Amino acid sequence: MNSLDKNEEKERIFSEPFAEISPKMHLLLHTGQLLMENGADSDRTLRDMMRAASFMGIPKDRIHQHVMYTTLMLNVNDDRHSYTEFRKCTKHGVNMTTLSAVSKLTWRAMAKNYSLQDFERQLENIRKLPRNYPVWLTALGAGAACGGFCKLFGGSWLDFLLTAVCALLGFLIRRVCLGYGFNTYASIAITSFATTLLAWATQFLTGNLNWYPLIACTLFLVPGIPLINAVDDLLNNFIVSGMTRAMHTLLVVGSMTFGIVMAIRLGGVTDFTAVSLSAAETSYVSQALAAAIASIGFSIIFNVPKRLLPVVGVGSIITVLLRNVTVMELGWSQAAGSFFGAAVVGVIALRAIHWFHTPNIIMTIPSAIPMIPGVLLYRLLFALLNIQFITSSALLDGIRSGVEAVIIIISIAVGVAIPNIFIHRYIQERKLENERRLLAQRYNEE
Numbered sequence: 001m002n003s004l005d006k007n008e009e010k011e012r013i014f015s016e017p018f019a020e021i022s023p024k025m026h027l028l029l030h031t032g033q034l035l036m037e038n039g040a041d042s043d044r045t046l047r048d049m050m051r052a053a054s055f056m057g058i059p060k061d062r063i064h065q066h067v068m069y070t071t072l073m074l075n076v077n078d079d080r081h082s083y084t085e086f087r088k089c090t091k092h093g094v095n096m097t098t099l100s101a102v103s104k105l106t107w108r109a110m111a112k113n114y115s116l117q118d119f120e121r122q123l124e125n126i127r128k129l130p131r132n133y134p135v136w137l138t139a140l141g142a143g144a145a146c147g148g149f150c151k152l153f154g155g156s157w158l159d160f161l162l163t164a165v166c167a168l169l170g171f172l173i174r175r176v177c178l179g180y181g182f183n184t185y186a187s188i189a190i191t192s193f194a195t196t197l198l199a200w201a202t203q204f205l206t207g208n209l210n211w212y213p214l215i216a217c218t219l220f221l222v223p224g225i226p227l228i229n230a231v232d233d234l235l236n237n238f239i240v241s242g243m244t245r246a247m248h249t250l251l252v253v254g255s256m257t258f259g260i261v262m263a264i265r266l267g268g269v270t271d272f273t274a275v276s277l278s279a280a281e282t283s284y285v286s287q288a289l290a291a292a293i294a295s296i297g298f299s300i301i302f303n304v305p306k307r308l309l310p311v312v313g314v315g316s317i318i319t320v321l322l323r324n325v326t327v328m329e330l331g332w333s334q335a336a337g338s339f340f341g342a343a344v345v346g347v348i349a350l351r352a353i354h355w356f357h358t359p360n361i362i363m364t365i366p367s368a369i370p371m372i373p374g375v376l377l378y379r380l381l382f383a384l385l386n387i388q389f390i391t392s393s394a395l396l397d398g399i400r401s402g403v404e405a406v407i408i409i410i411s412i413a414v415g416v417a418i419p420n421i422f423i424h425r426y427i428q429e430r431k432l433e434n435e436r437r438l439l440a441q442r443y444n445e446e
Helices: 003-015 017-037 042-055 096-111 116-127 135-152 157-179 184-201 211-216 224-235 239-267 284-301 306-329 334-356 361-371 374-385 392-416 418-422 424-445
Strands: 063-067 071-077 082-088
Touching: 017 042, 017 063, 017 071, 017 082, 017 096, 017 116, 042 063, 042 096, 042 224, 096 116, 096 361, 135 157, 135 211, 135 284, 135 361, 157 184, 157 211, 184 211, 184 239, 211 374, 224 239, 224 361, 224 392, 239 374, 284 306, 284 361, 306 334, 306 361, 334 361, 334 392, 334 418, 361 392, 374 392, 392 418
Parallel strands: none
Antiparallel strands: 063 071, 071 082
């Protein structure tokens, strides 16, 4: 086949996708639904769907997508016809094995020239994949994650153990609530209430109220990935999706707060904004170990592939140590240190995706989670709860802590999103070039 014949063949392929457009649109929306329902940000969902469309022979200028948190809309048109289909995304969670598998599938489909039936079968196999970790191990992961946070906040190893046990039991309580079909936010409120009450009750074992377990025991409920995705969506101009994610995050935090407030009121816990809760006195080695434990624990909850657990652990050590060095040795603010740590790991992940063959978010987000400022958020919570009884200076300190916590969280989210913010065009051009190479190879083989 000469070059003219090849060009004619390409024109024929790209002018005839509409004869069987319905199954193609169905598969594209199924792809997007899997991504959105398992913790992908809108930009990633859009990119992977467009890559799948390229594999199916649909020209990029003929396809239009609208991505929202709960709804996907897809339109494909030619000069004579226009086809539109919607898909609802009803269940939202975090399953990073699914995100990795879908991304790999879109590249593999182009490289191996899958048929639509092959692609559909592979997509269905991904949907049915069992979780990498059994329930008991996931519960241990939740306990380890919160225990790691407790140690990062400056608690002792005894505090670590108490926190881990309370969080483990809290995780199981949440599973029971969800198993009975409770509303998502009601389940979170019940879980945070029961878990906080368990942490409060540890004082009967140790003889005094343990502040660190009380603070860290419910952190496995913190919607870290939805929050980071909300910031990422807003930065990438997916305003509706970003605002919806942000509202979901606020509802989760509000539900957690309600449960915690009920528990501490029942337990008669007083204001602790004046209590010293600092990790400054702990060693860098202890902080690094705690960060690795926390990130691996969250990775188990997020269903990160087993082979990547050591990678995530190393990433968390890098982020936390960089933050601690810049804050404690160089005098940076905690927000600046957190941003720097997250940004460095985000940049490293750009190279690591070729080493470990996985999307960068699977390495960056769990690595940055241990930097969430739980202590500062609790200071704000207790200041607001005791607003009628504390001095104006104590209230101002609590509000200042809350503002600082929000700034730190935004800094972490922006740091993780650094590759998409500053070198997005370069990354996209490189991926598009790879797509063109694979498609050209397929045409040559045909």
